[in-house]
Amino acid sequence: MSAQTSPALYPTTGEPVAVNARRNRLGLWLCIISDATGVVALLIAYMYLWSLNVNNAWAPKGKNHWALDWPFWAIVAGTVLGTICMWWGVKGIAKGHTGRLMAGALLSSLIILVAFVGQIIQLSTFPFGPGDGAYASATFWLAIGTAIHLSLLTFLTTAIVGRTRAGRITQENHSHARLVAMWMTYVCVAALLGAIFTTVMKESPNSNAPTFGTFQN
Amino acid sequence: MSQTAVIHEQMAVPQPKQHGKPGGFLAHTNIFTGLIGGVVAAGVTYFIGDKLVPWGTQNADFSQVGLNALVFCTFVAWVIGFMAGIGAFAGPIRWALGHDLTHDDAEYMAGKGQGRMKYWKYTTDHKVVGIQYLVMALVLFGFGGFFAMLIRTELGATWREVFDPNFYNSLIGTHGIVMIIAMIIVVAGPLGNFIMPLMIGARDMAFPRLNALSFWLLFAAVPPLVLNLVMGGIRDGWTVYQPLGTQAPIGMIGYQVCIITFAFSTGIAGVNLITTIVTMRARGMTWARTPIFIIGTLAAAIMGLVWFPMFQYAQLLAASDKVIGTSFYIPQSGGSVWLYENLFWLLGHPEVYVIVVPATAGILELMVVFLRKPLFSYKMAVAGFAGVVGISAVVWVHHMYMTGFAPQAGYPFMLSTELISIPFGFLVLVMLGTLWRGKAWNRLPMMAVYAVIFDKIIGGITGVYLSDVPVDQYMHGSMFVVAHFHYMLMGAGLFAAMGVIVYWFPKMTGRMFDERIGKIGFWTAFLAFQVTFLSMFVAGLQGMPRRVLQFDNAFDISNWISTIGAYCIGIGMLIFLYAVITSWRNGKVAPSNPWGAKTLEWQTETPVPLENFPVLPVVTSDPYGYGIPDPYLKVEEELDQDDNETVGAR
Numbered sequence: 001m002s003a004q005t006s007p008a009l010y011p012t013t014g015e016p017v018a019v020n021a022r023r024n025r026l027g028l029w030l031c032i033i034s035d036a037t038g039v040v041a042l043l044i045a046y047m048y049l050w051s052l053n054v055n056n057a058w059a060p061k062g063k064n065h066w067a068l069d070w071p072f073w074a075i076v077a078g079t080v081l082g083t084i085c086m087w088w089g090v091k092g093i094a095k096g097h098t099g100r101l102m103a104g105a106l107l108s109s110l111i112i113l114v115a116f117v118g119q120i121i122q123l124s125t126f127p128f129g130p131g132d133g134a135y136a137s138a139t140f141w142l143a144i145g146t147a148i149h150l151s152l153l154t155f156l157t158t159a160i161v162g163r164t165r166a167g168r169i170t171q172e173n174h175s176h177a178r179l180v181a182m183w184m185t186y187v188c189v190a191a192l193l194g195a196i197f198t199t200v201m202k203e204s205p206n207s208n209a210p211t212f213g214t215f216q217n
Numbered sequence: 218m219s220q221t222a223v224i225h226e227q228m229a230v231p232q233p234k235q236h237g238k239p240g241g242f243l244a245h246t247n248i249f250t251g252l253i254g255g256v257v258a259a260g261v262t263y264f265i266g267d268k269l270v271p272w273g274t275q276n277a278d279f280s281q282v283g284l285n286a287l288v289f290c291t292f293v294a295w296v297i298g299f300m301a302g303i304g305a306f307a308g309p310i311r312w313a314l315g316h317d318l319t320h321d322d323a324e325y326m327a328g329k330g331q332g333r334m335k336y337w338k339y340t341t342d343h344k345v346v347g348i349q350y351l352v353m354a355l356v357l358f359g360f361g362g363f364f365a366m367l368i369r370t371e372l373g374a375t376w377r378e379v380f381d382p383n384f385y386n387s388l389i390g391t392h393g394i395v396m397i398i399a400m401i402i403v404v405a406g407p408l409g410n411f412i413m414p415l416m417i418g419a420r421d422m423a424f425p426r427l428n429a430l431s432f433w434l435l436f437a438a439v440p441p442l443v444l445n446l447v448m449g450g451i452r453d454g455w456t457v458y459q460p461l462g463t464q465a466p467i468g469m470i471g472y473q474v475c476i477i478t479f480a481f482s483t484g485i486a487g488v489n490l491i492t493t494i495v496t497m498r499a500r501g502m503t504w505a506r507t508p509i510f511i512i513g514t515l516a517a518a519i520m521g522l523v524w525f526p527m528f529q530y531a532q533l534l535a536a537s538d539k540v541i542g543t544s545f546y547i548p549q550s551g552g553s554v555w556l557y558e559n560l561f562w563l564l565g566h567p568e569v570y571v572i573v574v575p576a577t578a579g580i581l582e583l584m585v586v587f588l589r590k591p592l593f594s595y596k597m598a599v600a601g602f603a604g605v606v607g608i609s610a611v612v613w614v615h616h617m618y619m620t621g622f623a624p625q626a627g628y629p630f631m632l633s634t635e636l637i638s639i640p641f642g643f644l645v646l647v648m649l650g651t652l653w654r655g656k657a658w659n660r661l662p663m664m665a666v667y668a669v670i671f672d673k674i675i676g677g678i679t680g681v682y683l684s685d686v687p688v689d690q691y692m693h694g695s696m697f698v699v700a701h702f703h704y705m706l707m708g709a710g711l712f713a714a715m716g717v718i719v720y721w722f723p724k725m726t727g728r729m730f731d732e733r734i735g736k737i738g739f740w741t742a743f744l745a746f747q748v749t750f751l752s753m754f755v756a757g758l759q760g761m762p763r764r765v766l767q768f769d770n771a772f773d774i775s776n777w778i779s780t781i782g783a784y785c786i787g788i789g790m791l792i793f794l795y796a797v798i799t800s801w802r803n804g805k806v807a808p809s810n811p812w813g814a815k816t817l818e819w820q821t822e823t824p825v826p827l828e829n830f831p832v833l834p835v836v837t838s839d840p841y842g843y844g845i846p847d848p849y850l851k852v853e854e855e856l857d858q859d860d861n862e863t864v865g866a867r
């Protein structure tokens with residue numbers, strides 16, 4: 001075929017696929033920046049309420065009601081593992097091994113699915129409800145944020161499996177797989193930040209809590 | 218696989234397998250299937266939620282998650298159902314299955330051969346999206362303007378109460394946020410989409426499907442917002458401060474769903490605008506040869522992209538407080554209202570620049586064309602925009618001086634706010650330098666330039682007063698603030714938008730704008746605007762608080778004047794709108810370059826063909842090569858004589 005001699009072309013615009021890939025990569029970076037602002041908003045909310053401890057209501061009511069640490073880290077570990085699998089597959093397709101991408105993407109999608117289910121389980125087994133004070137609220141939302149990220153990743157990794165099967169991802173044109181892997185790396189960082197926050201910041205440093213809005217003194 | 222398609226009559230490109238007819242699923246969808254999808258999804262959600270789950274019944278345990286959750290889910294279902302119905306999910310699904318678009322699919326989706334129907338569909342062509350945005354902005358201005366007339370009616374009728382106070386407050390909030398949304402989209406939407414790719418010599422935006430997505434998300438975001446008026450309303454202004462937001466009736470959820478959805482829309486639009494500008498400029502169009510309007514659009518898109526999620530999450534957490542009972546903003550259970558205000562204004566201030574920056578850049582573009590002079594110090598203009606983008610991130614606390622949040626922070630933020638005058642000053646200098654000894658061609662767009670400069674001075678100087686902490690103690694929450702930001706948003710933003718839309722009207726619609734009627738409308742609105750808002754400064758200085766409908770008789774006269782002025786603005790705007798509609802329908806057919814301008818969008822034919830340029834242009838000089846850089850100086854030096862006549866540009 002003629003595609004062997006000339007560079008692979010993008011079917012709808014006729015540009016070389018490399019041009020298209022570069023453009024998509026910039027677009028992805030911008031998506032990451034925008035999404036990261038949202039994650040930062042959640043982290044600000046967490047840290048702000050933690051440092052203020054308004055009305056002494058940061059901590060959940062009752063003793064020892066903090067969330068367990070290990071589920072956060074387990075989910076981070078799962079996400080990282082899934083990401084590594086995807087990168088392994090991407091490196092493979094770059095060398096022409098379609099099978100390696102298939103295996104990597106498949107593994108990745110399974111691991112991410114497990115992490116997603118784990119995230120749902122964690123959300124439903126917190127020792128507090130979303131209404132149990134500021135810590136509970138902020139922790140719930142860090143977990144919900146990760147759950148949303150993971151559900152999107154489930155779709156993306158599965159889609160890479162589907163596209164590989166359909167023969168749409170080839171050695172010359174594998175940028176979509178690489179972009180998904182980049183996005184997964186970002187999701188790892190976001191989940192990691194959440195885990196660090198919830199692990200490190202539990203008891204509020206503010207023992208002299210301000211009183212507000214309660215009409216008591 | 219062995220099929221090929223010939224693209225732009227240049228090359229044969231191998232094509233993926235064609236699945237079904239060109240367009241696939243999208244061949245069957247349009248706004249009506251979207252509306253059906255949205256209404257059905259919302260209806261089913263409401264029905265199931267109300268009947269089967271104990272949400273609708275508000276027992277003591279579920280008091281917070283009851284009705285709120287039901288309404289929230291219903292609105293979200295509307296958005297998802299609408300997007301599904303119009304075909305927004307077809308793309309991702311096809312992508313996942315590996316059913317990639319063929320050239321025929323892409324051409325169908327760009328609206329080829331669909332006549333006017335393409336404006337009602339999930340169309341990817343940037344020119345169609347630009348027109349859709351323009352119409353959407355006009356509709357939003359219609360809503361917002363109507364609400365403004367109702368507000369002024371209440372305030373002018375000082376002898377009686379026209380509206381129920383709660384409804385009046387909801388009107389104010391809805392007017393504010395509708396106008397803010399309209400102003401955010403009015404330049405970056407129609408012109409960023411229709412004109413920008415032409416101006417940089419591209420065939421389309423970088424991500425055509427995201428372009429359609431951003432418009433239709435905006436479309437889906439509006440009904441929940443407007444419906445708030447019949448659902449108890451948003452009674453605490455467009456900023457919907459906490460904890461009032463949490464205590465508000467269910468109308469507030471409409472606001473929240475609107476903002477959450479609209480934030481996706483702006484984020485996606487931002488990604489698209491930035492990527493297009495950075496990667497798709499014509500060969501030879503270096504940064505120094507990029508028209509200033511493009512730089513302004515880029516600056517605005519960056520600010521929106523980076524900061525909008527703060528606003529989105531502020532509303533997401535607010536909705537969460539109402540729907541699942543969290544307590545981010547409820548002090549009794551450890552929340553803080555300052556958290557809300559910080560998240561809100563972290564976007565809130567950059568967002569006012571998202572509005573004025575493209576408008577200002579558009580004005581600079583007009584000055585060049587109507588003065589037939591190169592832009593005075595292009596680099597300074599770029600530096601001005603860059604400075605505004607940078608500093609706008611660190612001024613937000615000037616909206617919170619009087620909230621009790623970190624009083625010590627007032628002074629640093631006063632300093633940073635006043636520092637913004639420096640990059641702003643750059644832009645003013647560029648304007649003055651370009652005007653200097655220019656010979657103006659006084660068409661309607663050029664008149665907008667004068668109007669905007671006038672308004673911007675008043676808005677800018679009053680802003681500096683407000684950023685002064687001791688002064689703000691007296692001014693905060695008064696009508697003075699309201700007058701300040703109307704000078705900026707309407708005086709500098711909307712009048713600029715009117716000017717640039719008139720300027721690019723011939724390219725967008727293929728018709729000349731009826732300037733005779735347009736000018737009558739424009740100047741009526743402009744003069745009435747001064748009457749309305751100068752008098753509002755007076756009310757503010759006398760101490761009249763904003764967002765109240767009963768006030769002391771001392772403020773009567775200035776309110777009467779403002780109300781009369783406002784009605785006249787309304788009349789002026791209607792005249793202008795009449796000019797827009799009649800010119801669009803049966804104006805004189807426009808030539809391809811009626812202003813003799815040098816930028817690329819005027820070099821292609823009108824109406825613009827589907828692929829924009831038959832052959833992609835190559836740029837060899839900067840876009841402002843009107844005569845020699847400073848004709849007078851050069852001539853004076855060389856000939857040592859004053860020779861205005863021969864070099865007088867145009």
Ligand code: HEM
Nearest residue numbers: 569573615616677680681683684689693694698702705706
């Ligand atoms: C010279 C530049 C400017 C300065 C120094 C400035 C300063 C300020 C300050 C200090 C306030 C807070 C007043 C208060 O609530 O007590 C304020 C309010 C406001 N400004 Fe400006 N401003 C400037 C330009 C602009 C521009 C360009 C826009 C919009 C296009 C704008 C829109 C607003 C709005 C919407 C508010 C009121 C928000 C509200 O409380 O509802 N300002 N400005």
Ligand SMILES: [Cu+2]
Nearest residue numbers: 565566615616
């Ligand atoms: Cu501000």
